Amino acid sequence: MSGHEPAAALFADRFGGEPDGLWRAPGRVNLIGEHTDYNDGFVLPFAIDRAAHVAVALREDRTVRIASTFEGGDTIETTLDDIADRRFSGWSAYPFGVVWAFGEAGTDLAAVRGFDLAVDSDVPVGAGLSSSAAIEMATAVALNDLWEVGADRAALARIGRRAENVAVGAPTGIMDQAASVFGEADAAVFLDCRTIEVEQVPLGFAAAGLALLVVDTKVEHAHATGGYRDRREACERAAKELGVPALRDVALTDLPDAEQRLDPVTFRRVRHIVTEDARVLRSVEALKEHHTAAFGALMYESHASMRDDFEISVPELDTVVEVARSRGAVGARMTGGGFGGSAIALLPADEADALAEAVVAAFAERGYREPASFRVVPAAGAGRLA
Numbered sequence: 001m002s003g004h005e006p007a008a009a010l011f012a013d014r015f016g017g018e019p020d021g022l023w024r025a026p027g028r029v030n031l032i033g034e035h036t037d038y039n040d041g042f043v044l045p046f047a048i049d050r051a052a053h054v055a056v057a058l059r060e061d062r063t064v065r066i067a068s069t070f071e072g073g074d075t076i077e078t079t080l081d082d083i084a085d086r087r088f089s090g091w092s093a094y095p096f097g098v099v100w101a102f103g104e105a106g107t108d109l110a111a112v113r114g115f116d117l118a119v120d121s122d123v124p125v126g127a128g129l130s131s132s133a134a135i136e137m138a139t140a141v142a143l144n145d146l147w148e149v150g151a152d153r154a155a156l157a158r159i160g161r162r163a164e165n166v167a168v169g170a171p172t173g174i175m176d177q178a179a180s181v182f183g184e185a186d187a188a189v190f191l192d193c194r195t196i197e198v199e200q201v202p203l204g205f206a207a208a209g210l211a212l213l214v215v216d217t218k219v220e221h222a223h224a225t226g227g228y229r230d231r232r233e234a235c236e237r238a239a240k241e242l243g244v245p246a247l248r249d250v251a252l253t254d255l256p257d258a259e260q261r262l263d264p265v266t267f268r269r270v271r272h273i274v275t276e277d278a279r280v281l282r283s284v285e286a287l288k289e290h291h292t293a294a295f296g297a298l299m300y301e302s303h304a305s306m307r308d309d310f311e312i313s314v315p316e317l318d319t320v321v322e323v324a325r326s327r328g329a330v331g332a333r334m335t336g337g338g339f340g341g342s343a344i345a346l347l348p349a350d351e352a353d354a355l356a357e358a359v360v361a362a363f364a365e366r367g368y369r370e371p372a373s374f375r376v377v378p379a380a381g382a383g384r385l386a
């Protein structure tokens with residue numbers, strides 16, 4: 001493990017010596033299937049080529065120290081006992097939340113050793129690309145190895161989600177953590193969020209001359225507090241009113257009946273979830289048959305459904321999608337929780353730079369903040385590097 005790896009260099013600087021190992025966990029984009037995860041439905045994200053790296057060494061005592069390359073990333077020191085009692089705050093809640101969640105899932109925190117952990121990440125923060133899930137899952141795979149827990153990937157994804165729910169208080173589903181652990185190069189993760197059954201769907205975008213462009217609108221998303229929680233509550237209320245365990249159990253053919261039974265706003269929320277689940281299933285079929293155009297059309301439909309029925313888009317995200325469509329992109333949609341964050345566009349690789357420029361121009365014309373665009377590639381999921 002050499003000094004040019006930033007997490008290992010930080011480890012040497014703050015803690016001295018060599019770590020026991022180096023682990024990596026990526027962020028994600030979601031190709032399609034939004035707000036379906038906590039409705040027990042289907043999602044189709046992929047792990048991206050941007051990741052959190054952690055360098056970790058076990059200690060002889062019960063002390064836990066963490067350091068990061070993030071701005072203001074001072075070394076934080078605590079004990080396994082304080083973590084077990086959920087005494088943590090700030091960004092440390094991501095790694096410490098994972099430790100706590102291992103305890104909740106059955107690891108005896110009174111019997112394991114403390115550790116030193118240094119983290120570095122190139123997943124942009126606040127762009128809706130799951131930078132927090134990347135830190136959680138990098139911590140989770142490292143401790144799973146070092147403590148010899150033997151948890152499988154689905155169990156690790158659940159531990160990461162519990163950390164997110166408890167640490168941030170964000171009532172998210174399991175998509176981000178599952179994408180981070182189940183990702184594979186050049187493939188999407190088709191996940192049934194009820195059973196945590198996974199199928200990797202080969203994408204072949206690069207071979208087809210296509211690129212996936214992410215446009216970060218720089219509009220801050222407000223998951224923890226605002227709209228996300230409202231939407232989740234609306235979905236849960238609707239499921240109760242319709243007498244089903246989750247909206248996953250409402251079929252497309254049940255929608256006319258649901259419309260009679262629900263108020264108009266709630267009905268539109270339900271229609272988004274039910275049609276979005278169907279779009280994920282159709283997307284998987286289209287991608288398997290290399291019908292990229294059919295998949296792209298589903299991306300645009302998904303965006304319209306989020307804009308009009310689920311009402312989680314913002315004008316900046318709509319602008320990206322409009323510009324992408326007007327320039328003939330195969331498909332485009334907002335990705336992630338909504339209320340800001342990023343949109344994605346699938347298009348011929350040699351047209352990606354021109355789209356990025358056109359979006360910058362359209363944002364300037366409308367008086368929006370300058371967005372940032374970059375390409376992402378489907379990459380391997382979380383694991384040990386050294």
Ligand code: GLA
Pocket residue numbers: 030033034035036037038172173174175176336337338
């Ligand atoms: C966020 C959450 C996920 C998921 C998406 C919306 O990324 O963390 O669990 O609900 O929003 O699809």
